[in-house]
Amino acid sequence: MKPGPRGPGWIGAAVVATALISAIATFLILAGVIRVTPTPTIGVTLLAINVFLVLSLVVVIAWEARVFLHARRANAAVARLHTRIVGLFSLIAILPTILLAVVASVTIDRGLSLGFTDRVRDVVLKSVEVADAYQENQCQSLAREIRILNDDLTRARPNFDVNREWFENFLTTRATNLGLPVAQIMRGPTDVVARAKIDILKQTRLPSAAAFEDAAKSNDPICLLPTEGRIFAALLRMPAYDDAVLLVQREVSQLAIDFPGVSRAAAAEYLTYDSLKRSIQVTFASVFVLIALIALLSAVWFGLNFANRFVAPIRRLINAADQVASGNFYAQVPARKADGDLAHLGESFNKMTQELRRQHAGLTAASDLIDRRRRFTEAVLSGVSPGVIGVDAGGLVTIANPGAERMLGLAGEDLIGMPLTQVVPELAPLFPEAEGRQRALQQQIQLTRDGRERTVTVRVTSEQAQGAARGFVVTLDDITDLVSAQRTSAWADVARRIAHEIKNPLTPIQLSAERIRRKYGKVITTDREVFDQCTATIVRQVDEIKRMVDEFSSFARMPKPAIAEHDLTEIAKQNLFMIRVAHPDLDFAFSARGVEGAERVTAAFDIRLLSQVLTNILKNAVEAVAAVPEAELGKGRVELALSVEEAFAVIEVTDNGKGFPAEGRQRLLEPYMTTREGGTGLGLAIVSKVLEEHGGGIELNDNPAGRGGRVRMRVPRVLAADAQADQGLSPSLGERQGNHEKPGDHEKPGEHEEKGTARTGPQIAEMLQ
Template identity: 45%
Template sequence: MTSAETTASTLRAPSAEPNAEARGFPLRRWLAPFAVAIALLSAFLTFVVLTGLTPIEPTSDVVRSFLMINAGTILLLVGIIVREVWQMVQARRRGRAAARLHVQIVGLFSVIAVLPAVLVSIVANVTIERGLDRLFSGPTKQVIQNSLTIASAYMQEHAQLINGDTLAMANDLAHARPLYDQDRMTFLQLMTAGAESRNLPVAVLMDKDGKIVASAETGVRLNYEAPPPDILKDINETEPKISVFPENYVASVVRLRAYDDMFLYVARLLDPAVVAQLKQTQTSAAEYAQLETRRLGIQVAFALMFAVIALTILMASVLIGLNFANGLVSPIRQLMGAASEVSTGNLNVQVPVNKSESDLALLGEIFNKMTQELRTQRNELVDASETIDSRRRFIEAVLSSASAGIIGVDASGTIGVLNRSAEKLIGHAESETLGHPLSDVLPELDEMMKTAREGTQRLVQGQVTILRDGHERNLSVRVSAEQTSQSRDSYIITLDDITELVSAQRTSAWGDVARRIAHEIKNPLTPIQLSAERIRRKFGKTITEEKDKSIFEQCTDTIVRQVDDIRRMVDEFSRFARMPKPVMEGEDVADVVRQAVFLMKVAHPDLDIEADIKQSPLPAQFDRRLISQALTNIIKNATEAIEQVPREELGKGRIDVVAQRENDDILIDVVDNGIGLPKVARARLLEPYVTTRAKGTGLGLAIVGRVLEDHGGRIELKDASDFRDGQRGAWMRLRFAVTGQAAKPENKPESKDQKPDVKPDKTEPDSEKNPPEEPTNGPAQATNNEPKIQEPTQEPTQEPTQEPIRDPADQGPNNQEPNAQKPKFKAATSD
């Protein structure tokens, strides 16, 4: 792990080996600077040794040693860099934060370091090459050669001069040989005069052993060096031996004639400045020659030196770039790691801030402040969300407990809120409606929604009729528009089920019609009947012709018969308008069922009418006469429904009457295999004057429903297939409370139409004149036409008026309609 990775890893998770990491970190921290220092030092020593700036002679072994040292330091730097780069590549492969940026920064530093180093090396080598070329060029060599020639010429000239003086003075001394033997003083004077005349500060005679025999007195003291004896023995009389000495003098020695092994040694002083220049010239020429022989070595040394320096600079730059990248990437990696934590929802994360990082430290402080603000805002949002959620739960509780259906619709017409009452009213579950367009779920409200969107009214009210699963419901609808923060309207739709209210209004209207019919029609019936009978008695005897008498009898009989039919209908109207108040007494339901079944079996021996009493006795509080009347009416409707089935399809007609107790209710089920109930508008059969039979008055089931309501119950209309699989026909269930009190509202089915309470009057008991109530709206006629539903034309709610279907009893003998206009009814037929 690099130093940058070590710093960044502390943000995500603690190190698995903190002690080892603490021990390794200082080594990684100081190893690179130490290697760079060693490399620079070795490069510097190599430079000074190869350039001869030290006493160390740059021999091949020394050069090889220094090159090996430099190679070792370079390899050390390369190893460190390779390790760091490898760890960076591994970090990038693992997807570490800021790994790509780390590589880019190091690469940039490497390029910046490499280019100058390479350029400097190239320029330095070219400069050295050109400098050496210039140094060892022809003009330079010519100048040095000319200097050496001049120096040689100068020395040669002085040698020639002293050579001539030496031979001349030797010749003089050879002629003065007698003086040497006879008069040494004169000889010395002659010798001194000869030396002075020739500008020879030194003139001596010496034997073969170099011992001075005589010396000229020139007055100039010169420390000279006498030639050794081995040189003297090789000197002859004609060729003096000349030598130049560093003490700025030139000497010459020659063998003397006429003397036995005697030599003349003379010396002459030279100009010191000239001699110094001559020496310098010779030294420079020697050095130049030596430098020329070492040119290739110098070039190689400088190339290696620059290469080492360039590599050292490169490695140092790369390491510096690594350290810089680590210092730059480490806080960035910490920020990226912290940002990743924030993205997962952890707002408690904080990045360490190092003041030495300046701008990056400021960025860390800003990030920490941001996370603190986000944490504070999130906490506030959580609190607000909890408050909103609490309010939402409260509103949902209110909506779920509200009896009215409530639907929330957004501006696009999509349902967003729906309570349980609305689910029941529209017949769709919440999962089937939420997120769906209102026009698909409840298309009956399209016109009202269009009016609400037009904005002419903030509150739109109306009534709609919906049909769900064969049940028709009347809904009172209120649509209110609400302005949202986005300047778009949302809508709240309130639904109230007014089916029972409409039914009660219809029942009330029909009750009023029944009272008026009973009052207006019943009074003239008796005079009409009496008049017809009187006409028949008075004028029957006067008509003698058989044909006329027959017509007369038929007309009077028709009048009497039709008056009786009208009186029966008026009695039914009166009975519906003035339902008797039930007298609750303790009775046995099982006994009532057995008697009703027995009577109907006697009346219809061709049908199988069976009673199934689950419990006997079945005690309950009820009005025996009214319950018996209601049960008889339902069984009679069943027999009529069976009669409407063709014989080839029916087989054997069957009616099952099942009585049992369910919790606090008494259940009496009447199941037949007749034509069955209509699928459409089935609940309307319980309303007065709604019938599916051509001759029905539509009061039978309405009276049965009123009786059961007075006993705290209801009548339920079902299909026989729900009672017994595969059976055709209808299933009528009479449900009333054991105690005779009203049933709880939640036990009422959705299809039940509640009737308003009407104070009834007591009717006469069943007799021959007033038999059990004739069923007038029994099971539906399963024909290819819609069921006929008869209603009054004048009622509180708006209903479409259709052509009436009149009872044949309303027509005269000649099938002519009476002058009195009958109420109109709506026509419908069953399947």
């Protein structure tokens, strides 16, 4: 359930800001910081403004509280956290505000009470009297001194007319002695009769004409209080000088000038405030209470607003997380910059859901791919002739293809779940050795089933996880027919040697025996019968040997293959798959580029023979990779590429193994050329012979990418006319050898066919046994 509308947030912020500004301004006015006299009128005005703002704050707080109360009633996410934040902010705001209001009210009351006691009242009123008495004292002092100066000047009247200079000096001396900076005898504001030569005062101002007139009419001194500046003046009529006026002036302290006025103003203000003391106390206390309320309500509004804004993104995150938990990986939350760090949390959540969505899609695609590969693997395993058996860490059979069932003579339901060492005891010694190996273990065993002994090549590959074997993959390849075919091929080579080495000398031997019989038959008289019998025996045995050589020669002739147009791509994939299953630790790559970029390449060949060719070459590549030390090898790789070159289909097998020797490379295609112990040297010779019978050829090259070798084979794309005419005349070597015939499979892993010496007769005989 979603909360109701919150309204524009700037309205509440504006009201709170205005209220706080008003409260601060009110406090500054009452504190006297601002030059505004806090009169009762101003106090009432401030009171009314703050009351209005308090009511406005109550309205905006009620609006914010609607969201909070609505979330609590709806039991929305993080409602408890929302409540705690609001309560905490309210508590933090209420306690200091109440304390402030109480202290301010008591302070104001105590302050006003202390300021309006009887003692303070007497002091304020007495200060006015003191100021007036000070001015009066100044006037009396000046009047006394002007009388003394007048008496002295009256006695010096005779000298005034005789010696004016002496008179002015006398006037100066007496004024100086009396402390009068200005002393003048004048007949008006502008007519100066005589003056003291002092002029200490810089800003002397003469009395008005009216003051002179008043002095001329009076026999007593007239004291003039300063209206501007701080100079007291006195005027006295001088009868001895024809009613001229004596003017004296004296400068006093500015405090003496200002103090009376200040005292009277302060006393008046004090009396005014004394009469309004109670109303002031009430007004000030009300204003302080309103300021406290404004602070309190502003803090509450900030708390509610902060809680609402703080909780809203968290609530959105919780709701979105619930959607993700229910399986909706498209859930997103809006990331607003106003949310601060919570916006970053929202962005992180959105990235998380995007990554979950991507990973979910990847897992789904991977699951589909794995399922498709599983079905493909099952289809391939069910179609390949070698037996493939999966064994778990406990030695129990988990999977077996039809080839394994046929080879072991057991149905799948009888084989699954059985200990493999119990089903095939001959395999028991291999598992302990294979468990500690990183590469596949390969051996040949003799397997007897249904009274028939078969020669089987076994490869055991361990599935390693954290240094321990979690299971094994066992491949069984029946090479009985292959061994037989290799021995047959070896005998054929023996026959060719006999034909070459024996047949040629037989004719001279036979001719020599016949000539001896003709030439010396008449000469020999003794034991003529024995002589004829011996020469006849020689001729007869030579004929017998020639017949036997002809039979060997006929046996040595390779039957012509049954060539027809087939899909070379499919045959190559099948052979590559069998090698990949047997060697999962290597990288295998396949590519095909036919006519006009098509992925299908067709050619004219005998399926069985060409399959044997591909198997032999691929195994040689794997063995060449295995011959390189692991520290130098890195990752073993074998590539099989098909392409079209004019009238030929080109097959290239490239590996990063040991490679071919630089010298005598072509001799590897000859029979019995090998340096490996136990090798026959017939593998590449048979491949070369098969390709020649197809009308193609073979080249042994270096890997252009670096270490390793490349075998390049060519097969005609179209069936030749003479091959079409000869179809069906004789069975192919592959038909005589069976489905499992694989030339070169008997060779020792880890080497290509390399440079060596021809086999001797005893070695050939030993191999044929």
